[in-house]
Amino acid sequence: MTAARPESIQRAETWTELQQLISQEMWMGDIGRHRSPYVFRGVPDESFSLETSISRFVGDSGKWNLEPLLLRNFAQYAADEIEEPRSVWHLLSIAQHYGLPTRLLDWSFSPLVAAYFATYTGDTAHDGAIWAVDYRQLHADLPDYYQAVLEMTETHMLDTHLLSNATLEYGLREDTGDRRAPARNLNDVSRVNELWQELWAPETERDDEYVMFFRPPAIDDRIVNQSAVFSFQSDPRLILDQWLADRPDCYRKIxxxxxxxxxxxxxxxxxxxxxxxxxxxxxxxxxWLKQYYQPQSQE
Known part of the structure; x- marks a missing residue:
């Protein structure tokens, strides 16, 4: 594994240094605006790995077929509690939001939100960290059916609607090659197993691993207030911090x-x-009230 460049790991010893580090590289010359190409994730212990909940759930059992089983049953039993999911991507976002083990990780467009999650426990015995990942660089290596949608919409960030379009694009390419023929609707939540077997199963042959980021639907105020972003990885066995270590130009860790x-x-x-x-x-x-009024040692 390639060792991270020294500048990939940075340390914020003061509040001023933190402000400087989280606001680096925020100028996008192509649009003439201060818009960071990074998404951010805060962890209260800098030694924590960027491992997905489905990876922790499966562990060393090898039972990766539990992933679509969990998602399918979530859709079935949550039918009276949630709106009808518009696509598998919509369903996956809802499941992640409510704590079902998935291959998604929570991120934010806001470095301040990430800083809060790195500090919120108040655990002074362990250093926290903010991961900053350049999604534009990573999206440049996505498969063609995602690239086609990004280019068509002239954007660098996906959402559940665009992901649904990309899934349809994949269905068109993989069926007959005839774009006049009706595509399989792999966005139908009843076809979770089919989509998982073709695109998501760990044993599926694929040219390369990839990680992409997308905006979840505004399920509730938490999603909006946290400026939420989800990451999705082609292989649920992938540990993202280890994967990023081989791509030091694509991330910083503060x-x-x-x-x-x-x-x-x-x-x-x-x-x-x-x-x-x-x-x-x-x-x-x-x-918040407990944090605000918690007595602190006067030592």
Whole structure:
């Protein structure tokens, strides 16, 4: 495995340094705007791996066929609780949001949101970290059926609607090659098994591994307030931090010293980035109040 470049791992010893590091490379010359090509994920312990929940769930059992089984049964038993999913991608987003093991990981467009999740526990014994990944670079290596949709829409970021279009594009190419022929609707949630076998199963032959990012539907205020983004990986066995280590130009990792967590969390709170705003419900309010009024040692 290629070792990360020194500049890929950075350390924010002060609040000022943190502000400088999270705002790097925010100029996009092609559109003439300050828009970061990065998405961000905060972890309270910098040693935590970027492993998906389905990978942890399956563990060393090798039972990867549980992935579509979980998703299919989630759709069946949640029918009275959620709106009818518009596609498999829509269903996958809902399942991730409510804690079903999936191959998705939570990210944010906002580095401040990521900074909160790196500091929110207040655990000063462990350094936290913010992962920043350049989605534009990674999307340049996506399969053709995703590339076609990105080029057609002149964007670098996917969403569930565009992913549905890409799935239809794949169906057209893989069926008969005749674009006048009706495509299989692999977006139909009843065809989760078929889509999984063709595109998602670990044993499926594919040219290369890839990771892509997409905007989830605005299921509730948490998705909106957290500026949420999901990552999807072609192989659920892939551990993203290990995969990124071979692509040092595509990411940065900003380490937050444990002794700075409470300071940074308080300053984020002052900027209205806290549990109350990111989790706008009574549980979020209760967590914020505990953080706000928790007595601190005077040593």
């Amino acid at each position: 380490v937050i010293p444990g002794e700075r967590k409470l300071e940074f969390r308080d300053k984020l709170d002052q900027m209205n980035v806290n549990h109350r705003t990111l989790f706008p419900d009574l549980e979020g309010l209760a967590t």
